[in-house]
Amino acid sequence: MAYRKFWLLFTLVLLLDLLSKDWAVENSVELRQNPVKVLDLIEGHRSFLEFTYVTNPGAAWSMFSDYPGVLTILAFVALASIYFFRKNLELARPPIQIIFGLICGGIVGNLFDRIFREPAEVVDFIDVFIPFVDYDYPIFNIADSGIFLGAFAYLFLSFFETQKEKAKNEENKSATS
Numbered sequence: 527m528a529y530r531k532f533w534l535l536f537t538l539v540l541l542l543d544l545l546s547k548d549w550a551v552e553n554s555v556e557l558r559q560n561p562v563k564v565l566d567l568i569e570g571h572r573s574f575l576e577f578t579y580v581t582n583p584g585a586a587w588s589m590f591s592d593y594p595g596v597l598t599i600l601a602f603v604a605l606a607s608i609y610f611f612r613k614n615l616e617l618a619r620p621p622i623q624i625i626f627g628l629i630c631g632g633i634v635g636n637l638f639d640r641i642f643r644e645p646a647e648v649v650d651f652i653d654v655f656i657p658f659v660d661y662d663y664p665i666f667n668i669a670d671s672g673i674f675l676g677a678f679a680y681l682f683l684s685f686f687e688t689q690k691e692k693a694k695n696e697e698n699k700s701a702t703s
Contacts (some may be wrong), residue, residue, distance in 0.1 A: 531620050536634070537625025539672035545669030546668050550651035551643075561653060571657045580636040580665050581647035587664050594646060601637045605630060621683060628676030635669030 527533070550557060557579035565575040584591030608615065608626060610695040616622050650670070654663040 529617060529623055532617065532627040532630075534625050535672075537629025537633040539628055539668065540635050540638075543631070543668035543672070544638065545636075545688045546651070547639065547649040550579050550649055550667075552579070570659050574655055574656045574657065575653050576653045576655070578653045578665060580650050581645065582650050582665075583645070583647045584664035586666075586670065596638060598637065598640045598646075601633050601640070604633055605637075620678075625679045625683065627684065628672040628679070630677065632669040632672030632674075635667070635672070 534643065541690060553667075557577060560578040561573075561578035563573040563576055565573060565576040580593070582588055583594045585597055590597055608617075617626060636648045638666060640646050641648065648667065648669075650665040650667050652671075653665045655661070655664065
């Protein structure tokens with residue numbers, strides 16, 4: 527099967543996202559009133575990891591909240607671009623398949639919310655609080671995690687492949703001199 531790793535990660539992220547959001551929606555009233563404490567780092571302080579319930583019409587950090595239709599169109603454009611440029615993106619390579627499986631699974635998970643949930647907002651429920659610096663990270667979901675991890679992995683891979691290519695070019699220069 528072509529793009530096996532892509533489809534595996536895509537399906538995994540999408541299913542985990544949809545199932546976890548369904549759980550959050552089913553428990554939304556309770557989660558809003560009493561977030562579920564998952565991980566406490568420092569006793570007596572706010573929990574490091576909690577499950578709560580919010581919706582977001584925008585993108586990360588509620589950016590573009592006034593333009594949910596534009597975000598929906600951008601999601602379709604991103605998916606279509608990845609499909610049409612899959613050869614240029616080297617999607618046949620297993621590491622790239624993993625990266626874009628994460629990204630596309632996340633895009634489709636959030637797109638599903640925008641199209642099929644009422645109101646047309648993305649469900650977020652993972653709340654991370656960093657007590658050492660008193661920072662409450664914006665609430666997110668599994669789809670957001672897939673997009674973030676995929677994008678970060680792509681940047682990481684690109685950086686190291688560029689460094690590897692530079693070293694190879696330097697080596698070839700030295701050998702021909």
